[in-house]
Amino acid sequence: MFVGLRHIKRKAPTTSYDGLRNLGYVAKRIESERRRSLLPWTYHQEVAPLEPEEQDYWLDLAEENSWNRATLRQAIKESRADHPPWVKHTDVLRDLAIIAQS
Secondary structure, rough: OOHHHHHHHHOOOOOOOHHHHHHHHHHHOOOOOHOOOOOHHHHHHHOOOOHHHHHHHHHHHHHHHOOOOHHHHHHHHHHHHOOOOOOOHHHHHHHHHHHHHH
């Protein structure tokens, strides 16, 4: 069920419009059943721009290793630096999984 920004604003009146818009963006990009209850919302903000498989990968790592937000951000940044921008990160993860299975 979609909840409009006006409804959310009544529930969290101190949140700015931009903050509400960001909440909506993250909520739309990461479905509630895929969110990690043990991780703060800010971790989900970090992975929201990524593809769903990548989101799950990074959220799992952060949760399993008790990473803070800065560590998660740095790990994502470093993983992207290892590959040219035209290579999708999901392709790299798939290739690594194939190698690990061999």
